[in-house]
Amino acid sequence: MSMLLEKIKSLAKQHQAENVLTRRHLHAHPELSYQEFETSKYIQAQLTAIGIPFSVIATTGVLGIIEGKNPSKRIIALRADMDALPIIEENKVDYISTQEGVMHACGHDVHTTILLGAAKILWTLRGEFEGTIKLLFQPGEEKNPGGASYMIRDGALKNPVPQGIIGLHVHPGLNQGKLSFRKGRVMASADELYVSIKGPGGHAATPHQTVDTVLVAAQLITSLQTIVSRNRDPQNPSVLSICSVHGGNTTNVIPSEVKLMGTFRAMDEVWRFKAHELMLQQAKGLSLATGAEIDFRVDVGYPTVDNEPNLTDAAWKLADTYMGASNVEETEKRMGAEDFGYYSQVIPGCFFRLGVRNEAQGIIHNVHTPHFNIDESAIETGVGMMAWLGVQLFA
Ligand SMILES: [Zn+2]
Ligand SMILES: [Zn+2]
Structure with a gap:
């Protein structure tokens, strides 16, 4: 076991310069969700060069397969996402985005690089471990319905079914x-x-002759907050934010429509759907009380990311071995979302975080911002860690 560990560490180090070039190429050529055509071709070319068989699924997704000895003994899936965001990059680097208004501001260029790097190591070592590694390069993480759902639809988790799936961010x-x-x-x-509040509209001086859609909107925004504050178990986090209000354009006309948009987040799948019902009930009640016509639509997005305890324990212990326990921490819960959640609903999943911060180099900016960047030495860590989990989980 330690022989493999040393080999993986040394290969990750040996390949680092080349992996950095891969990351910079991907960073300079970002593509928006579901439009990752060049990225997909690049991944396919890399896998072809290594010798790894693959298929193209979910339009731009790539599914690679590495068989070790005794391929059916254990099946592990490793996942990376490929898409970028509609953000204008403001970094001063020579590998700055060449695509106007598109930027790898969530680090998916890094995730793709890491999985390609791990794939190369796993391919080199395929005579030294048992089982099969499935490599999932998925499109569209940043946009509903989530590329993961298309990868699953197209069979990425079947024939053979992995015992676990690993992703990092x-x-x-x-x-x-x-x-x-x-x-x-x-x-x-x-x-x-998405909410639409409709009424006949009318003169502001005669509100009794119409329905005040603006007032109804205000009431709805306020009452929706009671769902989280009064119906939710305070021990279990949940967030409801109305982030957009549109209606009316002058001082003395009650508008015939006010539109609201917002987001609802939860850490519990049962509560999540109960909350949807409570929202619809409030809208219905307010409609009855005021006479406004309220169309309340919940566009169901990504599920929670649920790290299966046994798989996560195993991956955590392997990380302690690979990194030294002092370099592995417990992470906090976050109300952000990830379409990795779809995989973790189907098979055991473990999604972990890779440190990329370097204050001395000014690398401190959050994801989804124009100054986001990483300390590229994290690539070596990520590559080695993914390869190590690939050979060791369930072994
Ligand atoms: Zn993101
Ligand atoms: Zn992301």
């Missing part, structure tokens, strides 16, 4: 050289709320 809050794990629910579900 860069974490600008954690120093480079560190990893963090957590068992159970680590990220929230995220559902989008």
